[in-house]
Structures are given as C-alpha cells and as structure tokens.
Amino acid sequence: MKKCCLLLTLLALLFAVPAFSHSSPPVPSPTPPPEAVKTSILDLGRHLVLVNREHRISKTYIPQDLVLPRVATRKESLQEQILMTREAAQALEALFEAALMEEGHVLYAVSGYRSYGIQQILFNTKVQEVGSRERAQRRVALAGTSEHQLGLAIDLQAPSHLNLSQAFGDTEEGKWAGENAHRFGFILRYKTAWRDLTGISDEPWHFRYVGIAHATAMHQLDIPFETYVTYARMLPEYVLTGGSHVLLAGLIADLMAEKQPEALQALQKADEAGQESALRQATAPYLTGQSYEQALWYSYPTPKPTAEPWVDADEEEVLLHPSGSN
Known part of the structure; x- marks a missing residue:
C-alpha cells in the first residue's frame, strides 16, 4: 500500500513540472552594440x-x-x-x-x-x-x-x-x-x-x-595646411570626402577672399540623396578645360575597368580583349 502511494505521488510531481516551467523568468535580450561613432x-x-x-x-x-x-x-x-x-x-x-x-x-x-x-x-x-x-x-x-x-x-x-x-x-x-x-x-x-x-x-x-x-x-592655392584646414572646416563632410580638387580649391579660394559662394549654400542644404547632384552643380562654375568626370577621376583615381570579353555568337567562344593582361 505504501509503495502504491509513493508511486502515485511521484507521478503527480512529474506531470506538474511543465506547469511550473511556464512561470520561469524570461531570458533578457543581449544589449545591442553601440552605434559606430561617425x-x-x-x-x-x-x-x-x-x-x-x-x-x-x-x-x-x-x-x-x-x-x-x-x-x-x-x-x-x-x-x-x-x-x-x-x-x-x-x-x-x-x-x-x-x-x-x-x-x-x-x-x-x-x-x-x-x-x-x-x-x-x-x-x-x-x-x-x-x-x-x-x-x-x-x-x-x-x-x-x-x-x-x-x-x-x-x-x-x-x-x-x-x-x-x-x-x-x-x-x-x-x-x-x-x-x-x-x-x-x-x-x-x-x-x-x-x-x-x-x-x-x-x-x-x-x-x-x-x-x-x-x-x-x-x-x-599655394597655402599652408593650417590655412587650408581653417576653411575646410566650413565645408560639409561629403564635400571634403567626395569633392574634386577643382571644387575644393574654388570654394576655399572664395572663402579666403571673404566671398560667400552661392554653391556652398546649395551644398549645405543637400540631403543624402541629392549630394552627388549638388557636387556636380557646385563644381561647374570652377571647371576650366576639363569635364566634371575628368576632375573627379583625377582626384579619386580608380583602376580602369577591364574590357568586357567579346563573345562570338556562332562559335560561343570567349575572346579576351587584346589589351587585357594575364
């Protein structure tokens, strides 16, 4: 009789465990990493x-x-x-x-x-x-x-x-x-x-x-770094990191002459989506004898793209451009 009662007690405890498990405290979420400082x-x-x-x-x-x-x-x-x-x-x-x-x-x-x-x-x-x-x-x-x-x-x-x-x-x-x-x-x-x-x-x-x-x-401009940085601080960050030498020299020359370049106001107002267009428009007045693309490529040169392979549709063979390198 005692063995029977003990067995019933153990079974009752076993089936009761899931009920208690629902009351366990939730595991806290990991603290998100801090945002990168710009x-x-x-x-x-x-x-x-x-x-x-x-x-x-x-x-x-x-x-x-x-x-x-x-x-x-x-x-x-x-x-x-x-x-x-x-x-x-x-x-x-x-x-x-x-x-x-x-x-x-x-x-x-x-x-x-x-x-x-x-x-x-x-x-x-x-x-x-x-x-x-x-x-x-x-x-x-x-x-x-x-x-x-x-x-x-x-x-x-x-x-x-x-x-x-x-x-x-x-x-x-x-x-x-x-x-x-x-x-x-x-x-x-x-x-x-x-x-x-x-x-x-x-x-x-x-x-x-x-x-x-x-x-x-x-x-x-033939100016020392100290002078350049003084005026560079007045320019938006995206101009300093993406503007060509033509635009940078033009804007800083105007600022040194105590002029307020109209282009600078437009650059300061441009949102992220409009920054590329703003850079192009602001550079235009300062360009002499070169295009915007030429000025930009000079300032930020990248390897010229490799010529795309030519595919002979009849023979389905890929022939590399003669100027390509091994």
Missing part, C-alpha cells in the same frame, strides 16, 4: 587631421594600419624600419615610380612613422645640440606635435644630396618632388614663407599625405 576626415586617424603645437597627439596614439612601403632607402638597414599607413605607403610607391620613369630621378625614403618616445629623444638631442628649446623647436617638432606619429609623413633624400637640409630643395630631385608630389596626394608641408604660421622652418624634404584632391587644391 568620424570626420579632419579627425585623428583620418587624412586631414591637423597636428602642430596647438593640436597635439596623445603619447599612446599608434596608427592601426602601418605597413612597409616598397621604396628605395639610402641604407639597407632602413628597409624594415620605415612605416606608413597603408594608403600613404601605396601613394609613396607611386610617387617614387613616377620620379624614376618620368625623369630618371631616384628618391630615398629616410623616415616615416615615429613613436612619441622616439620623437622625444630626437627633440632632446636637438636641444643639446643648439643649446635651447626655442631654437630646437624651429628644426625638430616636440613629441606629440610631429606628423610622423600619424604615419602620414615621409622625409626624402636623393643620391645627389644625402642630408636633410634646405639644399635638398635645390636638387633636381627635390624640385621635382615639390612640383609633383600633389599628384600622388602629398603636400610639401613647410616653407619659409609659412614659418610664422607653422612654427617650422623650411623643410623641402618633409612631405605629408592628405589625398590627391586636397593636396592638389593646396598646391594650386
């Missing part, structure tokens, strides 16, 4: 970030995509030491190739990315050499104020002049670099005429990557 091309980590004595970098900042550019160096030991961000490195390779192919000039890469600590050592060494911090700052940037920490700057030499001095600007290689670097996205960062604004003496060997559109606009 950054500007003027921010740290992007091409137009301004770095100088007034705009410093943290001692812990290290670029995320440092690579070794495949370019010539004066010493073999430097081959594995010069680093730049990936895009800047690729642009530097194209610059070196053009110098050699167009004019037979050989360029040497001397110094790319530098950490905060290395820059501090260089500055302290210069202080000991010249006797004062003030004089040292004219030749070497303080740690945290050097563009080399961005991985976007490169110092150049040539076989005809193996020193980092103003004489590099008088060499054929230095002249070519100063006149053509913008075609590859680099600007000559420091000139004597800009010293009061940049705080740095003439450095014809120091080039900074900003992208072709901005480098060419600055080259045409």
Whole structure:
C-alpha cells in the first residue's frame, strides 16, 4: 500500500513540472552594440587631421594600419624600419615610380612613422645640440606635435644630396618632388614663407599625405595646411570626402577672399540623396578645360575597368580583349 502511494505521488510531481516551467523568468535580450561613432576626415586617424603645437597627439596614439612601403632607402638597414599607413605607403610607391620613369630621378625614403618616445629623444638631442628649446623647436617638432606619429609623413633624400637640409630643395630631385608630389596626394608641408604660421622652418624634404584632391587644391592655392584646414572646416563632410580638387580649391579660394559662394549654400542644404547632384552643380562654375568626370577621376583615381570579353555568337567562344593582361 505504501509503495502504491509513493508511486502515485511521484507521478503527480512529474506531470506538474511543465506547469511550473511556464512561470520561469524570461531570458533578457543581449544589449545591442553601440552605434559606430561617425568620424570626420579632419579627425585623428583620418587624412586631414591637423597636428602642430596647438593640436597635439596623445603619447599612446599608434596608427592601426602601418605597413612597409616598397621604396628605395639610402641604407639597407632602413628597409624594415620605415612605416606608413597603408594608403600613404601605396601613394609613396607611386610617387617614387613616377620620379624614376618620368625623369630618371631616384628618391630615398629616410623616415616615416615615429613613436612619441622616439620623437622625444630626437627633440632632446636637438636641444643639446643648439643649446635651447626655442631654437630646437624651429628644426625638430616636440613629441606629440610631429606628423610622423600619424604615419602620414615621409622625409626624402636623393643620391645627389644625402642630408636633410634646405639644399635638398635645390636638387633636381627635390624640385621635382615639390612640383609633383600633389599628384600622388602629398603636400610639401613647410616653407619659409609659412614659418610664422607653422612654427617650422623650411623643410623641402618633409612631405605629408592628405589625398590627391586636397593636396592638389593646396598646391594650386599655394597655402599652408593650417590655412587650408581653417576653411575646410566650413565645408560639409561629403564635400571634403567626395569633392574634386577643382571644387575644393574654388570654394576655399572664395572663402579666403571673404566671398560667400552661392554653391556652398546649395551644398549645405543637400540631403543624402541629392549630394552627388549638388557636387556636380557646385563644381561647374570652377571647371576650366576639363569635364566634371575628368576632375573627379583625377582626384579619386580608380583602376580602369577591364574590357568586357567579346563573345562570338556562332562559335560561343570567349575572346579576351587584346589589351587585357594575364
């Protein structure tokens, strides 16, 4: 009798379990990941970030995509030491190739990315050499104020002049670099005429990557980076990232002349769907001797599309375009 009662009790508990399971608390949903923070091309980590004595970098900042550019160096030991961000490195390779192919000039890469600590050592060494911090700052940037920490700057030499001095600007290689670097996205960062604004003496060997559109606009305007960024801040972000050198130079020239370009108002009002049309219309007044597409392709070059294969309908064979590569 006892065994029978025990069995009935166990069966009652077994069938009662599903009823209790419905009262269990719900499992909370995972917290959604935070939305990605939108950054500007003027921010740290992007091409137009301004770095100088007034705009410093943290001692812990290290670029995320440092690579070794495949370019010539004066010493073999430097081959594995010069680093730049990936895009800047690729642009530097194209610059070196053009110098050699167009004019037979050989360029040497001397110094790319530098950490905060290395820059501090260089500055302290210069202080000991010249006797004062003030004089040292004219030749070497303080740690945290050097563009080399961005991985976007490169110092150049040539076989005809193996020193980092103003004489590099008088060499054929230095002249070519100063006149053509913008075609590859680099600007000559420091000139004597800009010293009061940049705080740095003439450095014809120091080039900074900003992208072709901005480098060419600055080259045409012949203004320092500090001045360019001041006016670039007045432009919509999509203009800074998608406007051609023609539009950028035109708008900033007008702003420098204290004009209020009519095109700028239209650009500021355009919604996302209308931005491409707004860029085209705003560029039109500044175009001279080239189309909008030509200006855009120059500023943002992409590989030319491969010719589509030709299909013989009769034999159903695919024949590659003669100019295609293997």
